[in-house]
Amino acid sequence: MTASVAQKAKTATVFIDGEAGTTGLEIRERLAGIDAITVKSIDPDKRKDKAARADMMRGVDLAVLCLPDDAAKEAVALADTLGKDAPKIVDASTAHRVAPGWVYGFAELSPAQADAIRNATRVANPGCYPTGAIALLRPLVDAGLIPSDYPITINAVSGYSGGGRSMIEAYEAGNAPSFELYGLGLEHKHVPELQAYTGLTRRPIFVPSVGNYHKGMLVSVPLHLDTLSGNPSLADIEAVLAKYYKSAELVSVVTGAAGKIARLETEALNDTDKLELFVFGKPELKQAVLVARLDNLGKGAAGAAVQNIKLMLGLA
Template identity: 50%
Template sequence: MAHKVFIDGEVGTTGLQIRERLAPREDISLVQVAPERRKDPEARREALAEADVAILCLPDEAAKEAAALAAPYGTRLIDASTAHRVDPDWVFGFPEMSKGQRAALSQATRVSNPGCWSTCAIALIRPLVEAGLIDPASPPAISGVSGYTGGGKSMIAEYETGEVQGSFLYGVTQGHKHLPEIKLHGNLSTVPVFVPSVGQYAQGMAVVLHMRDLGETGMKAAEEALRAAYEGERFVAVVDPATHEPRVWPERLNGTNRLELSVHGNAKSGAATLVAVLDNLGKGASGAAVQNLNILLGVDEGTGL
């Protein structure tokens, strides 16, 4: 019997890509609401009650409302918004984050899907904190670039209509919505300085961790810590820095559910840059949601990916 899945917010960028991955699957039956009733609470309540799993592709407040609507029915939830990423009652949906995370997800009733920026940052930071290479009270600065699809429907419209052109920095007031989850799940005691940017291209992301005084020995130790953390993982890999040099291409993994990490630097100065690359709509959003769904359903993790 097929598993019933409801995508609440399937007309948004993340929802559409999840639907594309699930629609061809014979083991999934999509629960749908008629277009004219998508904002009708009763219609959504009926769909949430019918579904085995609901994936919430909604703004934060709407995601909280959907979670409340679903509560009486025991529907398992995957929330793609930022609403529950630091909530202790929700399991953080980054299976590769720690050795016990996948097992916790398999038993979870409520899963918070990570953000694209935080997936990259946590993947780099957490193993180095555990290896003693990053002081949790003094984390390195983070920067990076994402395609404009990471900004959702409004930003996509701005770029595709020509209202906005060019690239820009944002988050310079240090209040980015991903900072709380980076701090918590990166095992940090304080938030790092984080300056993201948007490029004039649709899809793809590169995130950089800036470290001083690491040196050649430290760079080797950092790469070893990352390799040990993700050994045997299907979707996360540590690659030879030569793969990325002399240029890092944020779009290199588009269309995949992969996350690739690499360690670069200058042995003489001791300065190092740790790089993470993924598709912000793949492993950074829709692909991650499908991966988490597969874990919840007990099917092969790579199904549909």
């Protein structure tokens, strides 16, 4: 057997159900650079044909669902009919993020999470906003600095690419405002996973917003330090975060930001899969603002999906 044939024999196959959407296209582009993965595509005329989709799922190692929630649930039900021939699944929708039997696809969630993803057959990709907020809050809740019943407010801004086809079309046509708050009914679909994976028992207030730029995200959490357990300092919070992510490849803590960085722009990590965490504040005011920065299409979507795909296929 030649080297090229041997290499081909080891190639894993992936089907992106919904590959024409924003996240699907991003995932496909990232997978194109991985020699050990071959992406299989369905005939566009058959993308809603259940039999054709079932045949595609049966013939691949892993399926990625880049679909609306209801369609993702239907795709999982279709995969369930395949029994032992069903592929592993990464669901990029909101449908299964807190569902029983699904592993949450934030590999840095805990020391054991990457292995849980490696051993899983069903993984729910995290939301973009929750990725930043969970990264900031989970270590502090685990360490006891933030009580689980603490009243948390999460503010965030994203580029319009995370808002779906209608929002993207409105902004690109020049028919959308420069900036807008949304989700003001406080029932945004990301709140359940925000609460579940931060470890909070009290429902957080989440206020998302969108700016008139393509991609890039900032997630911020204000804190009154003198209301937290043990009255932690800015340095205490930064130290907990730095220790938690000391071995993380994609998540980093930018140390010493307080008093040195006066402004933070949203697009610095665009086209990367990185996530940066900052601790801002002033000790004498006993106040802090925690900030996460990421590409909402990178670590907030496609980048996380590829990270999960590689773990599930034994490539990482």
